[in-house]
Amino acid sequence: MEDSGPEVRFEQVTKRFGGLAVDHVDCTIAAGSFVALVGGSGAGKSTLLRMVNRLVEPDEGRITIGGRDVGEGAAPLLRRRIGYVFQSIGLMPHMSVAENIALPPRIAGASAPDVAELLAMVELPADYAGRRPDALSGGERQRVGVARALATGAKLMLLDEPFGALDPVTRDAIGRRYRNLHDRLGLTSIMVTHDMAEALLLADRVLVMAKGRIVADATPTEMLSGRAGPEADALVAVPARQAEAIEALRG
Amino acid sequence: MTEIASLAAHHILLSAAALGLALLIALPLGFAAVRRPRLAGVVLGAAGAIQTIPGLALLALFYPLLLMVGHGVPALGFLPAWMALTLYALLPILRNVVAGVRGLDPAVMEAADGIGMTGAQRLRLVEAPLAAPVVMAGIRTATVWTIGAATLATTVGAASLGNLIFAGLQTEDWAQVLKGCFASATLALVADGLLALVERGLARRERWSLWLGAAGVAIGLLAACAPLVGSGQKTVVVGAKNFSEQYILARLIGDRLEQAGYAVSYREGLGSAVALRALKQGDIDVYVDYSGTIWADSMHRDQPAPRAETLAGIFDFLKPAALVGPLGFENAYALAMKKGRGIGDLRGLAAVAPSLRLGADLEFLSRPEWRAVQSTYGLRFAEQRAYSPTFMYRALESGQADVISAFSSDGRIAADDLAVLADPKHALPGYDAILLVSPDQAQDARFLAAVKPLVGAIPVAVMRQANYMVDRDSGKASPDQAARWLAAHLERK
Numbered sequence: 001m002e003d004s005g006p007e008v009r010f011e012q013v014t015k016r017f018g019g020l021a022v023d024h025v026d027c028t029i030a031a032g033s034f035v036a037l038v039g040g041s042g043a044g045k046s047t048l049l050r051m052v053n054r055l056v057e058p059d060e061g062r063i064t065i066g067g068r069d070v071g072e073g074a075a076p077l078l079r080r081r082i083g084y085v086f087q088s089i090g091l092m093p094h095m096s097v098a099e100n101i102a103l104p105p106r107i108a109g110a111s112a113p114d115v116a117e118l119l120a121m122v123e124l125p126a127d128y129a130g131r132r133p134d135a136l137s138g139g140e141r142q143r144v145g146v147a148r149a150l151a152t153g154a155k156l157m158l159l160d161e162p163f164g165a166l167d168p169v170t171r172d173a174i175g176r177r178y179r180n181l182h183d184r185l186g187l188t189s190i191m192v193t194h195d196m197a198e199a200l201l202l203a204d205r206v207l208v209m210a211k212g213r214i215v216a217d218a219t220p221t222e223m224l225s226g227r228a229g230p231e232a233d234a235l236v237a238v239p240a241r242q243a244e245a246i247e248a249l250r251g
Numbered sequence: 252m253t254e255i256a257s258l259a260a261h262h263i264l265l266s267a268a269a270l271g272l273a274l275l276i277a278l279p280l281g282f283a284a285v286r287r288p289r290l291a292g293v294v295l296g297a298a299g300a301i302q303t304i305p306g307l308a309l310l311a312l313f314y315p316l317l318l319m320v321g322h323g324v325p326a327l328g329f330l331p332a333w334m335a336l337t338l339y340a341l342l343p344i345l346r347n348v349v350a351g352v353r354g355l356d357p358a359v360m361e362a363a364d365g366i367g368m369t370g371a372q373r374l375r376l377v378e379a380p381l382a383a384p385v386v387m388a389g390i391r392t393a394t395v396w397t398i399g400a401a402t403l404a405t406t407v408g409a410a411s412l413g414n415l416i417f418a419g420l421q422t423e424d425w426a427q428v429l430k431g432c433f434a435s436a437t438l439a440l441v442a443d444g445l446l447a448l449v450e451r452g453l454a455r456r457e458r459w460s461l462w463l464g465a466a467g468v469a470i471g472l473l474a475a476c477a478p479l480v481g482s483g484q485k486t487v488v489v490g491a492k493n494f495s496e497q498y499i500l501a502r503l504i505g506d507r508l509e510q511a512g513y514a515v516s517y518r519e520g521l522g523s524a525v526a527l528r529a530l531k532q533g534d535i536d537v538y539v540d541y542s543g544t545i546w547a548d549s550m551h552r553d554q555p556a557p558r559a560e561t562l563a564g565i566f567d568f569l570k571p572a573a574l575v576g577p578l579g580f581e582n583a584y585a586l587a588m589k590k591g592r593g594i595g596d597l598r599g600l601a602a603v604a605p606s607l608r609l610g611a612d613l614e615f616l617s618r619p620e621w622r623a624v625q626s627t628y629g630l631r632f633a634e635q636r637a638y639s640p641t642f643m644y645r646a647l648e649s650g651q652a653d654v655i656s657a658f659s660s661d662g663r664i665a666a667d668d669l670a671v672l673a674d675p676k677h678a679l680p681g682y683d684a685i686l687l688v689s690p691d692q693a694q695d696a697r698f699l700a701a702v703k704p705l706v707g708a709i710p711v712a713v714m715r716q717a718n719y720m721v722d723r724d725s726g727k728a729s730p731d732q733a734a735r736w737l738a739a740h741l742e743r744k
Contacts, residue, residue: 055364079367090362094380094456104366148366
């Protein structure tokens with residue numbers, strides 16, 4: 001657990017679905033950092049993320065992880081080295097929690113993971129191991145999803161709106177828990193979200209996307225101080241205004 | 252009861268074999284088609300097109316197809332039935348595989364890809380187990396269809412519960428028809444129930460119900476296999492065409508063979524051309540045909556010949572199958588009238604015909620036999636009308652017709668006490684009932700010894716009475732019973 005997650009580098013990465021979904025993106029995500037990708041619907045953030053583990057294949061450009069081109073070799077082998085957490089979770093309904101968590105190492109032919117320890121990492125009781133996914137709440141399910149992503153010991157985590165379907169209280173708690181895990185395990189995390197508040201509170205660095213391009217790239221502090229450009233300001237303005245309004249109500 | 256059990260066993264094995272092969276084809280094809288829309292279109296389209304062919308026609312089509320294959324591939328019996336039923340079972344399985352996999356939660360599929368499953372792993376760990384209940388529902392549909400359609404296998408000479416239905420239909424023995432229907436419906440319901448347990452076990456992940464259903468299916472299949480092993484006797488197959496006399500004669504022959512120590516099965520309801528070809532190929536071992544049928548239909552002779560010449564010609568034509576001999580009666584076209592009108596033969600009839608009315612069956616007036624009689628004797632009737640057979644006899648009885656066309660061994664000739672007019676100029680071809688055996692059995696002295704006593708042993712009057720026992724409307728006998736009666740009234744030589 002001592003070594004940190006890998007660096008991820010995008011070089012002129014482009015993807016077209018009819019029009020340009022991702023438009024010649026150049027960007028380097030530092031090893032061990034927590035980066036949030038924000039932007040409106042159709043800004044290209046999910047597409048950019050999914051090109052990292054080749055759920056989407058780029059039309060142009062290349063992506064490297066720790067200096068290695070992701071295009072080398074078979075996609076399943078690449079994906080086994082990357083944790084993937086997404087909004088609809090996708091737990092196998094015919095498998096127990098323990099079987100779900102142990103599935104990635106199992107398909108990779110690796111030794112069985114310590115399910116109890118993984119459950120403890122996501123703060124679920126050990127006796128959840130034998131339960132079926134349909135016996136869990138949404139928040140519990142997504143914590144199992146995170147445990148599954150960590151089961152192979154992957155150091156790079158891709159999170160696509162991971163907490164978007166959860167209620168605000170659960171969402172806040174699970175978000176902070178994940179951030180702690182990120183720090184403890186020394187991960188590299190790339191999280192897509194449309195919620196600027198979440199991005200500001202969890203990430204070290206926020207990338208704002210619009211029309212397939214990165215239009216702002218700044219730390220949360222820089223974002224709040226209005227030094228990240230007009231698109232970023234527009235997105236930051238909403239949670240800032242809400243925070244002020246709540247403060248005003250308190251009197 | 253033993254007959255029904257044996258037919259049910261054949262029915263089960265035929266259905267199971269068809270479903271087994273259909274599964275071997277449809278499961279891989281279905282899973283392959285899921286992500287290939289064009290393949291799915293072609294495969295589902297083809298299976299759907301097959302489904303629109305009536306079951307009976309599909310079975311019948313395999314007969315000429317397999318004949319074209321040749322090389323000793325049997326065109327009758329198990330093989331064509333197996334293939335046709337297999338094709339019939341494909342659609343529901345294919346459709347449910349495709350629907351089952353396409354209906355899976357996209358999130359689950361994305362997770363499968365996202366954690367790095369290969370296509371094969373995704374199939375084995377995700378798609379197959381999750382689609383299993385829907386696929387199982389398709390297999391249930393296919394099973395019910397197949398068990399129902401398997402009753403039609405009788406028509407291509409494969410034993411099934413359809414034997415009871417078709418034989419009952421021909422001899423108007425409705426109790427037997429019902430027995431066959433009831434047995435096959437019960438089979439379908441039981442199979443459906445067992446597979447429903449399996450489906451439930453898969454859907455709710457209840458092991459006990461999965462195993463209970465699977466065990467029930469296994470026990471059923473084993474029980475169906477039981478009659479096939481055991482005795483170790485060689486089974487000989489007696490063929491029959493599709494009318495009462497043929498059913499009776501088949502049972503008569505079969506009973507004799509059983510007494511001689513053979514295990515006997517029956518292929519009944521065969522078409523005329525089908526029966527002879529099946530005999531030559533050895534698909535059936537013995538059956539009764541009629542000399543005129545083979546002379547005209549198989550040997551394509553358009554002129555009747557004297558009896559001895561006809562039989563000698565057929566004898567040569569049939570080799571290496573064999574004509575054992577004539578049974579002693581004819582089932583020929585003849586003209587019949589009420590007794591006591593002082594007319595003994597067709598020459599006598601010709602003199603008074605202009606004042607008489609002829610009632611004929613639907614076919615007779617357009618057949619060569621009628622033209623031959625007309626020209627040979629110069630027959631002119633005051634009026635001639637076609638009737639369905641039952642109404643033809645009624646017309647004669649009620650006096651609407653004076654003369655009718657008849658089959659010489661028809662039971663109603665005896666029952667209505669009719670006179671069959673002699674044919675001194677031999678204008679009508681002979682339709683001697685002749686006993687035919689397959690090439691293999693023609694070499695087998697034991698087999699020939701068992702059937703030979705029937706040669707020349709059945710006078711037409713006895714055959715008529717036996718036919719009437721089965722054909723009459725009330726107090727019907729089964730072909731089995733009539734065959735036993737016939738056996739007791741054979742002419743001793």
